[in-house]
Amino acid sequence: MTTIRTSCPICGDVELAPADLALRLTPCRGTGTYQFLCPHCEQLQQRPANHRVVSILLATGVAYEVVDDETPISEREITEFISGLDRENWREHLPG
Numbered sequence: 170m171t172t173i174r175t176s177c178p179i180c181g182d183v184e185l186a187p188a189d190l191a192l193r194l195t196p197c198r199g200t201g202t203y204q205f206l207c208p209h210c211e212q213l214q215q216r217p218a219n220h221r222v223v224s225i226l227l228a229t230g231v232a233y234e235v236v237d238d239e240t241p242i243s244e245r246e247i248t249e250f251i252s253g254l255d256r257e258n259w260r261e262h263l264p265g
């Protein structure tokens with residue numbers, strides 16, 4: 170069975186089955202958020218999902234719903250998005 174490794178802000182790294190997660194997908198951005206119930210502290214956690222996380226979750230068969238992107242992007246989301254870009258070192262893939 171596929172396990173998905175993510176992190177809980179309280180417990181650290183946790184391993185989940187695809188059925189333990191729910192993805193909310195924003196079609197025009199190709200990103201979204203996912204929710205999971207932490208198996209250790211039993212708190213509902215919500216985390217941002219960038220393109221890569223979205224494609225991993227969809228590939229593992231996580232249930233998802235599509236939400237309309239009507240709310241403006243928050244400053245927190247921008248910060249998380251930018252830190253995600255830094256982590257993935259995307260600049261190396263640009264020409265020039």
Ligand SMILES: [Zn+2]
Pocket residue numbers: 177178179180181207208209210211212
């Ligand atoms: Zn936890």
